[in-house]
Amino acid sequence: MSAFGPGKIILLGEHGVVYGHAALAGAISRGVRASAEPSTQPGLELPDDLSEGQQDALERAFAVAAKKSKHPKVSVHVSSDLPLSMGLGSSGALSVAIARVMLEAKAGKAPTPKDVEALAFAMEKEFHGTPSGCDHTTSARGTLVLFQKGKAIEVKSPRPLKVLVALVGPRSSTKTTVGALRERQKRWPKRYRRVFEHINALVGEGVQAVKKGDLESLGDVMNMNQGLLSALGLTSTPIDEMVYTLRAHGALGAKLTGAGGDGGAVIGLFAEPEPAVVKLRAQGIECFASQLAGPRAL
Template identity: 25%
Template sequence: MLQEEYIVSAPGKAILHGEHAVVHGKVALAVSLNLRTYLHLQPNSAGKVTINLPNIYTFLSWDVSSLQALIPDGTGDLKSTSEPDPEFIQKLRDFAGLADQSTDTRNLAVLAFLYVYLSVFSSSRALPSVTMSVWSELPTGAGLGSSAAYSVCLSAALLSARGAVTCPSFGTGHTARWEEEELELINKWAFQGEKIIHGNPSGVDNAVGTWGGVLRYHAGKIKPLRSVPVLRILLTNTKIPRSTKVLVAGVRDKIDKFPAIMKPVLESIDAISCTCERNLIKMASEATPEHYTVLEELIDINQHHLNVIGVGHPSLDALCQATLAHGLHSKLTGAGGGGCAITLLRPDTDCSVVQKSVEELQDCGYDCWETSIGAPGVLLHSPSSLKDGVLQILNSY
């Protein structure tokens, strides 16, 4: 039986620069959002495994004895992960009554939990009775890394419960971070969860959820940037649905049709990412108004480039025009074609300016959050550290 309770959280993610160009070998900068997913894992004395996911209206419970028969053969080495076994996945689908090849968010969240839970405890041959409750500030399906934040929380909590990573000390604070080697193990198992949900993910989203801050992604290699500033932003969801697959294919078609035009645009987007990276590193020691001006100019240039390669949308044009009327600079983040955008806020941006911008965007039917980028990655929380509202939600299920 589980002896301790664990409260963990992980951030969402946005792309600061380099979306679409990264598919063609260019540099992208992924950043953590200070909108977080929270997970509470606690002992269950009823011999049950219970999961409560109120954001997606999912509440399920199984007897531990029924799950025992599903335990896969484990090597005992949690550091050595392999591709998820399709037969095992199908076994889990059949057990939970999940439709084959379902892309439903609820089904995939349940499947990811069962896979990571059973895999992590496979070598012990003894499954703990637990209740897991998850609540998120992140909207699902918006390209903001909600599934990765869930997978990172799942991995951190279950590995901690298994004793595969140590429980870090809170010291004088109310949150704690794992050591680098343990973060690598958490990220590895979070990536397994992402594979269950997305099939063939890049690994960027779960890496952002694990390490936080700003990550440089290039040619499949992920490098966290050290000592970068936390930046205020306005995050806006236009709520316009889009298909990432279709948008990526459209960009590829344009490159094939107009290589002499499109390839220099991709090179320019790459240069934007690299220039922004250097600027952020300089800002870590001293952030001046001039540094913020550079960030704003890069945002404007990149947004124009993204329109050129065909991933803009009238909703995003309206958003950029509305914020620019108040002296604020915006760009799409992610796949484009609708979806979400980020607006940079300087440290001295007046609250009234932000409020007027939010009101205008909400009048367009958009959702807005004032938040920040560069937030810490996965955290272990003491119960007293969470806002009363979050803890109340987690404890009410």
């Protein structure tokens, strides 16, 4: 048996979600697949491309999954086409894929979405300590969602909502970037609160734009969100250069996605992203397209 957990992007509202504000997040076409074979006891084949720290975290998370799913007798293998540590929800996707296959192996039937989310969240705590819940919830739902304080509501679009995801390069850990922002926020709370409130308002405007199929308005909201993320000190020269590159290739809006900092991923909203993907790959830029919502969504 096998199960898939899609990665995710945050279209609007990253970082604010940590402080209880809303975020608009969508599942993407790339992700993690977990497959299970009968075994004498629960086991996990570790991928070869993980660091020692990543392997340790994965082993801890799998131990939690095995215990909470009542030790199904399967050996689990995972494969992924999702870049690690790029702000694309790799650990959330991994947690959802493993949760699905472990629960099905024990019960002999497909698990409920509620059970998958609960087990995946327990695994995410091993990866991140106090995760917001946005990553694994978006992955488990497999759609575009408005996420706030542990609750997610699907957001539908009458038009295809397509993005180009471009990889900028290695970045500092999410914990480091979030921690540095938290320290600045503690030092000047009123100033930073105002910025988060502005971002939260943009999320609301972005949701309305999605519902109306107004891609131009959504792109403008994304550009404004990027400006506020820059004001929060979450961008860098490589990120800014990629933002301007995507806009130069026709993006209606472009911004970092995820923690940001000194690397990670940048997303651009396109009516049709495929031509830009071809041009950017010809320049040596690693990128791919994905549809988040609307007719024929992936």
